[in-house]
Amino acid sequence: MSVEISKLASGLTVVTDKMPHLETAALGVWAGVGGRDEKPNEHGISHLLEHMAFKGTTKRTSREIVEEIEAVGGDLNAGTSTETTSYYARVLKADVPLALDVLADILANPAFEPDELEREKNVIVQEIGAAQDTPDDVVFEHLNELCYPDQPMGRSLLGTAKTLRAFDRDMLRGYLSTHYRGPDMVVAAAGAVDHKQVVAEVERRFASFEGTAGPKPQSAMFGKGGAKVVHRELEQAHLTLALEGVPQSDLSLFSLQVFTNILGGGMSSRLFQEVREKRGLCYSIYSFHAPYSDTGFFGLYTGTDPADAPEMMEVVVDIMNDSVETLTEAEIARAKAQMKAGLLMALESCSSRAEQLARHVLAYGRPQTVEELVGRIDAVSVESTRDAARALLSRSRPAVVALGSGRGLDTAVSFAEGLTRARAKARLH
Numbered sequence: 345m346s347v348e349i350s351k352l353a354s355g356l357t358v359v360t361d362k363m364p365h366l367e368t369a370a371l372g373v374w375a376g377v378g379g380r381d382e383k384p385n386e387h388g389i390s391h392l393l394e395h396m397a398f399k400g401t402t403k404r405t406s407r408e409i410v411e412e413i414e415a416v417g418g419d420l421n422a423g424t425s426t427e428t429t430s431y432y433a434r435v436l437k438a439d440v441p442l443a444l445d446v447l448a449d450i451l452a453n454p455a456f457e458p459d460e461l462e463r464e465k466n467v468i469v470q471e472i473g474a475a476q477d478t479p480d481d482v483v484f485e486h487l488n489e490l491c492y493p494d495q496p497m498g499r500s501l502l503g504t505a506k507t508l509r510a511f512d513r514d515m516l517r518g519y520l521s522t523h524y525r526g527p528d529m530v531v532a533a534a535g536a537v538d539h540k541q542v543v544a545e546v547e548r549r550f551a552s553f554e555g556t557a558g559p560k561p562q563s564a565m566f567g568k569g570g571a572k573v574v575h576r577e578l579e580q581a582h583l584t585l586a587l588e589g590v591p592q593s594d595l596s597l598f599s600l601q602v603f604t605n606i607l608g609g610g611m612s613s614r615l616f617q618e619v620r621e622k623r624g625l626c627y628s629i630y631s632f633h634a635p636y637s638d639t640g641f642f643g644l645y646t647g648t649d650p651a652d653a654p655e656m657m658e659v660v661v662d663i664m665n666d667s668v669e670t671l672t673e674a675e676i677a678r679a680k681a682q683m684k685a686g687l688l689m690a691l692e693s694c695s696s697r698a699e700q701l702a703r704h705v706l707a708y709g710r711p712q713t714v715e716e717l718v719g720r721i722d723a724v725s726v727e728s729t730r731d732a733a734r735a736l737l738s739r740s741r742p743a744v745v746a747l748g749s750g751r752g753l754d755t756a757v758s759f760a761e762g763l764t765r766a767r768a769k770a771r772l773h
Contacts, residue, residue, distance in 0.1 A: 348361075350543050352546065354554035355527030359705055360537050360542055363694055368536055370694040371440060371444065372431055372447065373529060376529070378390050380562075380636075381559075382496050386507075389511060392516070395464045395467070397450040398450060399461075400454075401449045402453045412446060413433060418434055418443060441545050444546065445549055468503070471502060472502050472503075479748075480582055484643075485500050488500075491567050496561065496562070525556065526553045526554045527555075527556065530702045532701040532705070564639040566740050569741030569742050571744045572744070572745045578747070581656075581747070581752070581753055582645070583656060585644045585660065585760055586643045587736055587763070589639070592708070593707075600733070601683065604642065606671060609632075618663055619660070628645070644660065650748050653750070654755040665762065665763065668730060671729055687721075
């Protein structure tokens with residue numbers, strides 16, 4: 345077994361996977377904090393903090409940070425999500441200590457220079473503007489608000505121009521101190537790495553991250569569903585639908601993922617074949633399921649001509665309702681093969697592997713083995729998939745958002761009522 349894991353005295357976890365055939369390593373720091381941890385007056389601070397990590401420390405300027413990594417052929421990046429924030433690097437095996445030193449420096453010793461802070465706020469304001477010019481970003485922003493009303497889960501990760509203006513270096517330092525604690529952090533590395541070396545480097549460089557775990561976010565409450573039409577002059581109508589899914593720990597997770605893949609997970613999926621290949625109603629259509637620590641989000645997206653929006657939504661609803669009871673062994677086998685292939689292909693990338701290890705530790709407290717994951721996929725059956733699908737359609741009222749112009753949007757969203765709780769419950773008896 346090449347995976348090794350160590351829990352440091354600070355509470356921080358180090359997990360590695362040595363991949364002997366590689367000469368490079370991917371490594372990073374994953375903190376269990378994201379958009380859902382923000383108070384109303386902190387909206388967007390997780391993402392801003394991620395941006396500011398590369399804007400200089402007490403030891404390095406922003407230019408020196410990137411030059412040191414790029415001088416050895418490596419690269420740095422970061423990302424913010426609903427529940428995690430990550431900072432990671434890819435380097436040659438000899439430069440693992442350098443990468444860990446830079447990653448520790450940007451988190452332990454950020455300068456938060458006022459001029460840099462103001463510039464980065466403006467950069468994010470431009471990012472917000474770019475998102476507002478992207479219809480499929482806008483429609484999901486409205487969908488999240490509808491699914492998680494008056495909750496951090498329903499707010500954009502980017503924040504607003506108003507909330508960004510209110511942030512100062514003291515707020516950033518306070519947020520960092522509150523949420524970046526040893527028990528909530530994982531250093532993960534994969535590729536050409538030595539576990540003992542990584543542990544020794546982390547113990548020395550991340551010593552300031554200690555103490556008790558940070559505060560837990562408020563529990564997510566999926567909303568009452570309903571429909572919303574956002575009028576905007578666009579060439580296409582952008583249609584989205586959401587239902588409450590299941591959390592990461594739910595036993596039906598893999599069965600629900602299989603159903604999601606059969607429905608809209610690829611070119612062989614039912615939605616793609618019917619809506620695009622047979623009817624020519626769209627260019628893109630897909631469904632997905634995002635599991636979180638205490639909830640899940642099933643989503644569906646497509647774009648079509650406004651005049652075709654009612655037909656599109658009617659077909660989507662009919663296919664979803666019909667699929668629950670007509671799933672076949674062949675479809676189940678195909679979806680399971682896709683999931684296993686995705687899992688095993690990720691093992692061939694040290695970057696994907698490091699991220700997978702970190703996310704497993706944050707979600708489950710330990711890395712799950714390939715054998716465990718493949719076993720859970722193999723255990724999915726036609727009946728377990730139907731049960732997961734029935735539960736999905738009965739768990740919540742659908743939330744539907746349409747973005748675009750034309751009279752057909754109101755008719756389109758009304759068809760989503762075909763996925764009612766009453767109809768779904770009727771299938772259970």
